[in-house]
Amino acid sequence: MTPEAAAALARMDRHLQDTTPATPCVVIDLATVRARFAALQALLPDARILYAVKANPAAPVIAALAALACAFDLASAGEIDRCVGLGIGADRVCFGNTIKRESDIARAHALGIDLFAFDSAGELDKLARAAPGARVFCRISVHGRGAEWPLTRKFGCAPRMATELLVLARARGLRPVGLSFHVGSQQVDPNQWAIAIGTAAEVFRACRRGGVALELLNIGGGLPAQYRTPVPPLTVYTATILAALHRHFGGSQPALMVEPGRYMVGDAGMLRSQVLLIARHGNHDDRRWVYLDAGRYNGLAETQGESIRYRLRTPHDGTAAEPVILAGPTCDSTDIIYDRAGYTLPLALAIGDSVDFLSAGAYTASYASVEFNGFPPLATYCL
Numbered sequence: 001m002t003p004e005a006a007a008a009l010a011r012m013d014r015h016l017q018d019t020t021p022a023t024p025c026v027v028i029d030l031a032t033v034r035a036r037f038a039a040l041q042a043l044l045p046d047a048r049i050l051y052a053v054k055a056n057p058a059a060p061v062i063a064a065l066a067a068l069a070c071a072f073d074l075a076s077a078g079e080i081d082r083c084v085g086l087g088i089g090a091d092r093v094c095f096g097n098t099i100k101r102e103s104d105i106a107r108a109h110a111l112g113i114d115l116f117a118f119d120s121a122g123e124l125d126k127l128a129r130a131a132p133g134a135r136v137f138c139r140i141s142v143h144g145r146g147a148e149w150p151l152t153r154k155f156g157c158a159p160r161m162a163t164e165l166l167v168l169a170r171a172r173g174l175r176p177v178g179l180s181f182h183v184g185s186q187q188v189d190p191n192q193w194a195i196a197i198g199t200a201a202e203v204f205r206a207c208r209r210g211g212v213a214l215e216l217l218n219i220g221g222g223l224p225a226q227y228r229t230p231v232p233p234l235t236v237y238t239a240t241i242l243a244a245l246h247r248h249f250g251g252s253q254p255a256l257m258v259e260p261g262r263y264m265v266g267d268a269g270m271l272r273s274q275v276l277l278i279a280r281h282g283n284h285d286d287r288r289w290v291y292l293d294a295g296r297y298n299g300l301a302e303t304q305g306e307s308i309r310y311r312l313r314t315p316h317d318g319t320a321a322e323p324v325i326l327a328g329p330t331c332d333s334t335d336i337i338y339d340r341a342g343y344t345l346p347l348a349l350a351i352g353d354s355v356d357f358l359s360a361g362a363y364t365a366s367y368a369s370v371e372f373n374g375f376p377p378l379a380t381y382c383l
């Protein structure tokens with residue numbers, strides 16, 4: 001753990017000790033969020049950074065970033081309302097979801113929002129009707145290999161179709177300005193950006209041949225948080241991105257946009273849970289079931305498929321440990337957190353002890369259910 005990460009954890013621990021909030025809950029260290037923004041901006045000085053609000057929409061997180069030069073990638077009318085309510089100007093936001101309600105597009109346009117994503121002819125039709133003259137960019141599909149939380153298939157059109165759609169956009173009275181891609185969330189292979197930038201450069205050239213000069217490249221999210229498996233340092237990602245831009249675009253670099261969500265808030269937070277029950281279901285069971293008050297439906301949605309593997313912390317770390325099956329509190333047998341991922345927990349762990357999920361600031365509170373089994377939404381406390 002870096003000294004900065006250790007200091008942030010100490011601040012969050014102190015807060016939990018002083019306030020003893022009900023569990024489960026998420027604690028966010030805003031100083032870490034600010035430092036993340038500054039670090040990325042220093043390494044990509046020419047890029048416009050848009051925080052992907054979906055990762056953690058807590059108002060203090062948005063406000064902390066709004067106080068810096070950060071812009072915002074928004075997915076819905078709800079996120080637009082929250083940002084507008086915090087006084088963020090329309091020129092600092094992008095409506096980046098490729099699946100929008102037409103009336104929401106119209107409202108965004110009326111508010112002055114002028115940058116929209118699309119990846120299909122149907123969405124282009126809606127944009128042409130509801131946001132005439134707006135700046136639009138087309139999301140191209142990339143395969144997402146190497147991502148622990150891939151965003152493949154559902155989003156992005158084939159690069160060749162992107163060229164056709166961008167030409168069509170102009171014919172419909174929109175302003176086709178560029179391309180976007182997302183290499184998959186928690187992407188542990190920086191080279192995926194290099195591959196996608198190469199593909200994007202080909203579409204830029206094809207568009208130019210079709211009479212459309214693109215000027216914007218949105219390289220999406222995907223930058224990782226630190227879960228159980230080590231990830232390359234941020235400098236390796238940014239160096240790979242800059243080298244690929246140089247290689248594929250040479251002297252005519254597009255304006256660059258980057259939309260980090262997980263990177264910005266993941267390591268800035270932790271989720272505190274409590275042990276509700278420890279059980280064996282047969283006298284010869286080789287593993288204990290450890291049931292927590294947090295599970296798949298109240299904060300740990302990304303443990304689906306055991307994809308995101310958080311680092312865990314208990315008050316007994318360093319003592320003898322044994323393999324466990326970790327599960328949540330709801331009456332649903334899909335509410336199992338980790339079974340196959342090889343987690344062990346101390347034998348001394350007891351009912352009432354805390355189990356902390358580290359680097360859990362992203363996609364936890366925002367993914368939690370509202371009332372499944374009567375459990376309340378996951379509370380977030382920002383320092």
Ligand SMILES: Cc1ncc(COP(=O)(O)O)c(C=O)c1O
Pocket residue numbers: 052054055073096097151182184185186220221222223259260261262263
């Ligand atoms: C359009 C868009 N941009 C950015 C992000 C943020 O991705 P990440 O959290 O991997 O940085 C997402 C995540 O779903 C997204 O859909």
